[in-house]
Amino acid sequence: MAVSTPHIWEDDIYNAFKKAGISQIPYVPDAGHAHLIRRVHDDPDMTPIVLTTEEEGIASSCGAWLGGKKSVLLMQSSGVGNCVNMLSLVTNCNFPFVTIVSMRGEYGEFNSWQVPMARATPTSFEMMGVEVMRCNSPEEVGPTVDAALYAAFASEQKIAILLSQRLIGRKEW
Amino acid sequence: MSEMVTIERRAAVEHLLQNRDNMLVVCGLGSSTYDVYAAGDHHANFYLWGAMGGAGMIGLGLAIAEPDRQVMVITGDGEALMGIGALATVAAQKPNNLSIVVLDNEHFGETGMQEKPYLTWCRPCRRLPLAVGLLVVRQSMIMMFLMLLPINRMTQLVRVWPW
Numbered sequence: 403m404a405v406s407t408p409h410i411w412e413d414d415i416y417n418a419f420k421k422a423g424i425s426q427i428p429y430v431p432d433a434g435h436a437h438l439i440r441r442v443h444d445d446p447d448m449t450p451i452v453l454t455t456e457e458e459g460i461a462s463s464c465g466a467w468l469g470g471k472k473s474v475l476l477m478q479s480s481g482v483g484n485c486v487n488m489l490s491l492v493t494n495c496n497f498p499f500v501t502i503v504s505m506r507g508e509y510g511e512f513n514s515w516q517v518p519m520a521r522a523t524p525t526s527f528e529m530m531g532v533e534v535m536r537c538n539s540p541e542e543v544g545p546t547v548d549a550a551l552y553a554a555f556a557s558e559q560k561i562a563i564l565l566s567q568r569l570i571g572r573k574e575w
Numbered sequence: 576m577s578e579m580v581t582i583e584r585r586a587a588v589e590h591l592l593q594n595r596d597n598m599l600v601v602c603g604l605g606s607s608t609y610d611v612y613a614a615g616d617h618h619a620n621f622y623l624w625g626a627m628g629g630a631g632m633i634g635l636g637l638a639i640a641e642p643d644r645q646v647m648v649i650t651g652d653g654e655a656l657m658g659i660g661a662l663a664t665v666a667a668q669k670p671n672n673l674s675i676v677v678l679d680n681e682h683f684g685e686t687g688m689q690e691k692p693y694l695t696w697c698r699p700c701r702r703l704p705l706a707v708g709l710l711v712v713r714q715s716m717i718m719m720f721l722m723l724l725p726i727n728r729m730t731q732l733v734r735v736w737p738w
Contacts, residue, residue: 425640426636426639426640428636449639449668451635451636451639451664451668452664452667453660453664454660454661454663454664455660457628457629457658458629458632458658458660458661458664459632460629460632461626461628461629461630461631461632461633461636461658461661462632462633462635462636462639463636464629464633464636465601465632465633465634465635465636465637465638465640466636466637466639466640467636467640468599468621468633468636468637468640469599469636469637469638469639469640469641470640470641471636471639471640473636487625487626487627488626488628488629490625490626491623491625491626491629491633494625494626
């Protein structure tokens with residue numbers, strides 16, 4: 403299996419994490435975040451938490467905040483639907499929350515199974531009170547993540563950043 | 576094979592929380608939240624009455640964030656089953672300051688005492704080490720109850736009463 407080529411904007415995300423003091427990174431393994439995940443594993447100040455399902459990362463992020471630490475959840479669009487009820491923890495307790503979602507099922511998708519959840523991704527977040535921000539081009543990523551982290555942890559916002567499939571690149575079969 | 580022991584849940588939880596010092600407690604929705612509150616409200620309790628399946632992972636995030644404090648998750652068998660993958664996640668992290676206590680009444684108590692129509696929590700516990708890791712199952716999940724009982728066997732199982 404090929405390892406994805408690192409994107410410059412993945413380093414921008416990592417740098418935004420460092421600036422904001424993010425220390426816990428729960429994630430479901432995903433090619434779109436592969437380089438970022440490797441960087442997190444290499445950083446002794448960050449704890450990567452590999453999950454069996456995405457909603458675990460909602461709960462662990464809230465636990466981290468209860469302990470005074472900042473967390474960002476990484477996942478792919480196919481896992482967003484798993485999170486819906488667990489997001490009630492975020493909204494009910496008014497926790498800050500940031501997730502970065504790599505999109506499949508849109509630009510040039512070869513796998514039709516990715517499409518339904520991709521189309522429902524923004525709605526799933528919005529119906530649970532999570533603001534959706536989208537990055538379509540590489541230069542948007544760093545500033546968007548930086549702004550989202552600042553807003554979330556300064557004013558208890560709940561934000562999902564969607565990384566477009568056009569940005570990540572078409573996955574060829 | 577181990578024997579099954581039944582203990583009274585309120586007394587068990589009260590015992591677990593005696594001399595807690597600065598321990599942080601997360602409790603799963605339903606009866607385990609009531610048990611923890613009944614043992615005495617405390618500023619270091621985080622009570623859940625929703626987000627089913629999330630108690631263990633809240634405990635994990637908290638335990639990693641607060642490595643110098645003990646964290647105890649007290650939850651029910653139904654709540655734990657809904658997030659059972661979390662046990663694998665916790666086992667991979669191996670936090671030495673996190674305990675997960677599962678109160679197994681063999682029923683879905685919060686929703687009307689429906690019987691749990693498959694193996695009780697205790698049985699999967701004995702099998703989980705193969706897939707999940709001994710640390711969580713033995714030390715965190717079962718050992719806490721062993722401390723209450725004059726028994727040294729690691730596989731001793733505990734059923735709680737009343738439902």
